[in-house]
Amino acid sequence: MREFDLLQPKTLNDALEALAQNNATIRPLGGGTDMLVDLRARRVQPDTLVALQGVNELRGVTRANGHLHVGASTTIAEILKNPLFAPFNALRQAASVFAxxxxxxxxxxxxxxxxASPAGDMLPPLLALNAQIELVSRNETRVMPLSEFFLGPRKTAKRADELISSIQLLVTSNQSPVSNPQSSAFYKLGLRQADAISLVSVAVWLERDGEKIRDVRIALGAVAPRPMRATRAEEILRGQIFSETNLKESARIASTECSPISDLRASADYRRRMIAVYVRRMIEQAWQHF
Amino acid sequence: MNLSLTINHEIQEIEIQPRETLLRALRRNGYFGVKHGCENGECGACAVLIDGVPMNSCVMLAAQAEEKNITTIEALGQVEEQGWKRTEGLDPLQNAFIETGAIQCGYCTPALILAAKALLEKNPQPNENKVREALSGVLCRCTGYVKPVEAVMQAIREPRVETGDLGIPVPLEFFQPPSSEISYDETPISSLQSPISNLHTPVSTLPQMLVAPTIPQTSIVGKPEKKVDAQKLAQGKPAFTDDIELRGMLYAKVLFSPVAHARIKRIDVAQARALPGVHAVLTHHDLPRVVYSTAGQSDPIPGPLDMFSLDDKVRFVGDRVAFVAAESEEIAERALELIAVEYEELPALIDMRDAMKADAIRIHDEAEYVNFGESDPSKNIAAEIEFELGNVAQGFAQADFVLEDEYIVPKVQQVSIEPHVVVTYWDEDDRLVIRTSTQVPFHARRILAPVLQLPPKRIRVIKPRIGGGFGGKQEVLIEDVAAHLTIATGRPVRYEYTRREEFENARSRHPMRVRMKTGVLRDGTMVANEMYALSDTGAYGCHAVTVTGNTGQKCMGLYNAPNIKFHAHIVYTNTPPAGAFRGYGVPQGFFPLEVHMEKIARHLGLDPLEFRLKNAVKAGDELPTSKAWSEGREPHPEVIETCGLAECVSEGARAIQWRSLQSPVSDSKRLETRDYPHLRRGVGVACVMQGTAIPYLDMGGASIKINDDGSFNLLVGATDLGTGSDTVLAQLAAEILGVPIDDILVYSSDTDFTPFDKGAYASSTTYISGGAVVKAAEQVAQQIKARAAQIFSDWAEKHGETDIPRTEFAQPETFPLIPDPRTLPPALRPNDIVLRDQRAWAPDGRSLSLAEIALSTLHHRDQFQIMAVASYVSPKSPPPFAAQFAQVLVDTETGQVTVEKLVMAVDSGVIVNPATASGQIEGGMTQALGYAVCEEMLYDARGQSVIRSLGDYKIFAANEMPELQTIFVQTFEPSHPFGLKAVAEIPMDGVAPAVANAVYDACGVWLNEIPLTPERVWRALKK
Known part of the structure; x- marks a missing residue:
């Protein structure tokens, strides 16, 4: 591990100031579980790390204005623990098999x-849940759909002077009579069933209207340079009756939308076929949970 | 920078570097219970509690612990009696881990206990799934998690309800089990993804024991005694190689080759040497060119000598180029970057099938190469083995049915959680001390002497506690690096592999391509059996002959065909060398053999169990392959004295409910529910055998001496690497000396203090080293009895006057009343005395404590030290036998195989300690399960490993385990005084074929290649 300076700001302003003053070789440090591995492997060699642990503004999960605001420093364990995440089944399923x-x-x-790993476990469920991401810098705050955030493997729309400050999820309530019931599901296929790098992962979100799927989002992981939405597969289902035929067709389309690679772990062909299997299974699962 | 935090309830201020991990900072400050197993937060050995929450200290900067409250294992509890002081004693979890046999090597124990502690703080009554989930962040390679889980359940103290006969559980949510069982919190997660079925570890994790009538009554042998080292390991005491700090110690790093095959044209180390803090940079120009083999085996090494500490040629990605010693690891790493190397790249030979081609590049062209047997480096052949018993060609001609097929087994790694690690230093007598995590301390000294140009008498090898080895440390792998650097600098040097270096540079199991050809008569009688193995030894030929020889010797010996042939080529490739790994060539042979047997049985419509037993060897048979080959040395024919294979088959079949499950492949394999149309369940079997030590070669020594209080020091060269051998050896001594196991103080091993032992391999320690302990203990017992008889006789002569002031005349029920001294015989013979309950008993009921006898001999009269040294070598290698069963669930849409249950019924002779022995079986089955379904070392076309971490190479975690069941079918092996045979390696042998056969049973496809990855199974199903 190369030498670096470590800053430990206590406020968001101090953190953003530090980021604004430094050049591109500054990096924020969250829990450290990815960063320390990257530092050791010299995938990143920053001159300065800004530890965000002491920044209270980045903590906390709150519900306001129909949205859940998830602070950047929220741990994966907290997603499993905090009842505010109860409506987001896919997210909690992903958290439960995270590392x-x-x-x-x-x-x-x-x-x-x-x-921004193409196989990052939390990314497909966040895409399926249509998460928004909030980025802050000294000069501005901007919010964008997470789907626009990922540019490629380990490449994002975040500038070096910016921090991820929160993730926002639209809260819907199954109890509320005015909104339609919604449901989501996630699965990761690995060499074994838990705690493994995914060969493929699939997250789906459904909104139900009677026997129809009113709206749907399907997100895929580990089968493209970045986590992706299978929008054409969604089109097959959107506004349609929930049926075996539609399901199969949507799953088939999803498998053609992705662009997996062949490597020593699995072939592209296998990954594609598994996308089809799991898109179908996850939609069935989400539908069963209404 | 300064860091203030609370460690174990004490507020502390410690000096740290910004880039220092919390793991490093804690160990530097003496908290050695926090262990290094990887650097990526994947093994969990480095767990600490931070504000009560378990976290990985290796992926956290020390600075991130500012103002936090840290708890390490050192805070949990201490042994209660500390001289005049009493502490509160051990934590209930520590006690439970000790009592249940949950500790094997003990390297991950502190982390497991802390993870459990954090769980119980939050949830005092967790169910088993929650315990398994909580422990799943800590990888254990020894136990299979049965006993650690049981330890936590026991610590909860609520009596657990026995679930009784579970039978076959209802279809489990194969890919979406109900979640409330798993999440910590109360909000249910619907459809959590986890393979956990509702595992119920039985109330007692001790195995089922079947006892042969010939087994004599014993009081300590056969009992699940607590491990003699468990107490220190449960407390995280500094017992391992790296748990010391020496003044002025330097850190070693090695520059590894980035290319698979090249000559080093030029190497410039000037810049690296000039870096402040660097004390030595060594290249092949600096070291003597001594050819040797790293294989930790007896002299003469049965294999080619083909390696140098440093060479001007590199033969695999990861081969050594230069050594550096510096004041810190960071400086040493920086120095590596400053070494400029110019390589002349050579064509790389990666695929073993290309090795013997006429135009293949020659990997070993060094003049110093020393051949062994049929080795021929000009053809890239490290070894060739061929034997034929009878005439297979004639056998095939007679056969009604001949089946031929090819099988592939992968390269896999031992993955001890403690990496290879060594500390070297000069002592005050200018002798080089090598403190190392090794299975072979005596071989290490002998092998290193010429390499270092020191006579063996100037080398002392200390083996402290070992954090697992599994064969990976039957190798003199890194000791020379630190030793050369200590010689170069005069300073202590520490060298430890990172996890990535383990995967890229350490040894592994030989991958093989095996062709089987078997001929049978219509009634299932085997008339000819032939195996050809192409085995890949990688860049160097360590263990090349012996591993693959055992593939033939052990596997082809199980079935007593009149015509047997084995032929193998062991070839060099430009990949990391293979070596010794539990099973030692035998798992590689049993996967092909036992899948092949299943195919034949199915083809002929024979019962797979009956077909196997019909052809398997039996007690009284000569082991057919014993006369054909023996470890590259002279073979001696051997008759099998004990064979419980038939009982193993019937007991195992009962446990897995064989008859009700195993049936012709059909739709009946569908689960009885419409919800899971894609799931199929099946069962499979494999019969296996192993050996027990190497006959006429393996030798172990032991010495025993008495202390003032009637306790004994037992010094053994045997190398407990977590297996429990220290405990088992202490039990054998305690049985003979009539004392509790606490009175036997075991020390292993140190080349200065303990007698020679060949080391921990070939399933030999209990049998061979145990034989030495028995002999030494018998001699010590004889000396005690002689003195006791003398005292009793003198006492009688003097009519009541005694030189023993505190003699107590105990009167146990079994003895008559104390006789009138005047009627006693004038003299007792030593053999009249019985040792029991820490006392020497005369036939008339008088007794002396061993302390009294010790004081008498050491201080009072005719003084001498009661002690003895003995050694043992066996003319036999009695095979243990086993039947291994697997129950699997196959997802036919995805190819995923979930192993639901593994049963192993094994004849290992008399079991000395059911807790440690079943721990060996459970841990071995778990490693074998990885071999069956997910472990595989993969290389790209340039020979670069794609496996770099425990994320890439998954070993099973506590929450992914099938149910494991162990049944010991005990026989009394007459070649050993206590009737025992080996346990350690045989569980590796049969899981892979049993699982593959179960997959066939479930869905009718044969898989000739392991591991059974989802894609392999899916492709087979698609055909």
Missing amino acids: NPMIRNSATIAGNIGS
Whole structure:
């Protein structure tokens, strides 16, 4: 591990000031579970790290204006613990298979998003849940759909002077009579069933209207340079009756939308076929949970 | 920078570097219970509690712990009796881990206990799934998690309800089990993804024991005694190689080759040497060119000598180029970057099938190469083995049915959680001390002497506690690096592999391509059996002959065909060398053999169990392959004295409910529910055997001496690497000396203090080293009895006057009343005395405590030290036998195989300690399960490993385990005084074929290649 300076700001302003003053070799540090591995492997070699642990503004999960605001420093373990995440089944399913229970206690949601791995576990459910991401710098705050945030493997729309400050999820309530019931599901296929790098992962979100799927989002992980939405597959289902035929067709389309690679772990062909299997299974699962 | 935090309830201010991890900072400050196992937060050995929450201290900067409250294992509890002081004693979790046998090597124990502690603080009554989930962040390679889980359940103290006969559980949510069982919190997560079925570890994790009538009554042998080292390991005491700090110690790093095959044209180290803090940079120009083998085996090494500490040629990605010693690891790493190397790249030979081609590049062209047997480096052949018993060609001609097929087994790694680690230093007598995590301290000294140009008498090898080895440390792998650097600098040097270096540079299991050809008569009688193995030893030939020889010797010996042939080529490639790994070539042979047997049985419509037993060897048979080959040395024919294989098959079949499950492949394999149309369940079996030590070669020594209080020091060269051998050896001594195991103080091992032992391999320690302990203990017992008889006789002569002031005349029920001294015989013979309950008993009921006898011999009269040294070598290698069963669930849409249950019924002779022995079986089955379904070392076309971390190479965690069941079918092996045979390696042998056969049973496809990854199974299903 190369030498670096470590800053430990106590406020968001101090953190943003530090980021604004430094050049591109400054990096924020969340839980450290990805960063320390990257530092050791020399994938990143910053001159300065800004530890965000002491920045209270980045903590906390609050519900306001129909949205859940998830502070950047929220750990994966907290997603499993905090009842405010109850409506977001796919997110909690992903959290429950994220690395291992000890890593979940350290790793943060912003860290997983910021690493922007094509196989990042939390990313497909966040895409399926249509999460918004808030970025702050000394001069501005901007909010964008998470789908626009990922540019490629380990490449994001975040500038070096910016921090991820929060993730925002639209809260819907199954209890509310005015909104339609919604449901989501997630699955990660690995060499074993838990705690493994995913060969493929699938997250889906459904909004139901009687026997129809009123709206749907399907997100795929580990089968493209970045986590992606299978929008054409969604079109097959959107506004349609929930049926075996539609389901199969949507799953088939999803498998053609992605662009997996062949490597020593699995072939592209297999990954594609598994996308089809799991898109179908996850939609069935989400539908069953209404 | 300064860091203020609370460690174990004490507020502290410590000096740290910004880039220092919390793991490093804690260890530097003496908290050695926090362990290094990887650097990526994947093994969990570095767990600490931060404000009560378990976290990985290796992926956290020390600075991130500012103002936090840290708890390490050192805070939990201490042994209660500390001389005149009493402490509150051990934590209930620590006690439970000790009592249940949950501790094997103990390297991950502190982390497991802390993870459990954090769980119980939050949730005092967790169910088993929650315990498994909480422990799943800590990888254990020894136990299979059965006993650690049981320890936590026991610590909860609520009596657990026995679930009784579970039978076959209802279809589990294969890919979406109900979640409330798993999440910590109360909000249910619907459809959590986890393979956890509702595992119920039985109330007692001790195995089922079947006892042969010939087994004599014993009081300590056969009992689940607590491990003699468990107490220190539960407290996280500094017992391991790296748990010391020496003044002026330097840190070593090695520059590894980035290319698979090249000559080093030029190497410039001037800049690296000039870096402040660097004390030595060594290249092949600096070291003597001594050819050797790293294989930790007896002299002469049965294999080619083909390696140098540093060479001007590199033969795999990861081969050594230069050594650096510096004041810190960071400086040493920086120095590596400053070494300029110019390589002349050579064509790389990666695929073993290309090695013997006429135009293949020659990997070993060094003049110093020393051949062994049939090795021929000009053809890239490290070894060739061929034997034929009878005439297989004639056998095939007679056969009604001949089946031929090819099988592939992968390269896999031992993955001890403690990496290879060594500390070297010169002592005050200018002798080089090598403190190392090794299975072979005596071989290490002998092998290193010429390499370092020191006579063996100037080398002392200390083996402290070992954090697992599994064969990976039957290798003199990194000791030379630190030793050369200590010689170069005069300073202590520490060298430890990172996890990535383990995967890229350490040894592994030989991958093989195996062709089987078997001929049978219509009634299932095997008339000819032939195996050809192409085995890949990688860049160096360590263990090349012996591993693959055992593939043939052990596997082809199980079935007693009149015509047997084995032929193998062991070839060099430009990949990391393979070596010794638990099972030692035998798992590689049993996967092909036992899948092949299943195919034949299915083809002929024979019962797979009956077909196997019909052809398997039996007690009284000569082991067919014993006369054909023996570890590259002279073979001696051996008759099998004990074979419980038939009982193993019937007991195992009962446990897995074989008859009700195993049936012709059909739709009946569908689960009885419409919700899971894609799931199929099946069961499979494999019969296996191993050996027990190497006959006429393996030798172990032991010495025993008495202390003032009637306790004994037992010094053994045997190398407990977590297996429990220290405990088992202490039990054998305690049985003979009539004392509790606490009175036997075991020390292993140190080449200065303990007798020679060949080391921990070949399933030999209990049998061979145990034989030495028995002999030494018998001699010590004889000396005690002689003195006791003398005292009793003198006492009788003097009519009541005694030189023993505190003699107590105990009167146990079994003895008659104390006789009138005047009627006693004038003299007792030593053999009249019995040792029991820490006392020496005369036939008339008088007794002396061993302390009295010790004081008498050491201080009072005719003084001498009661002690003895003995050694043992066996003319036999009695095979243990086993039947291994697997129950699997196959997802036919995805190819995922979930192993639901593994049963192993094994004849290992008399079991000395059911807790440690079943721990060996459970841990071995778990490693074998990885071999069956997910472990595989992969290389790209340039020979670069794609496996770099425990994320890439998954070993099973506590929440992914199938149910494990162990059944010991005990026989009394007459070649050993206590009737025992080996346990350690045989569980590796049969899981992979049993799982593959179960997959066939479930869905009718054969898989000839392991591991059974989802894609392999899916492709087979698609055909």
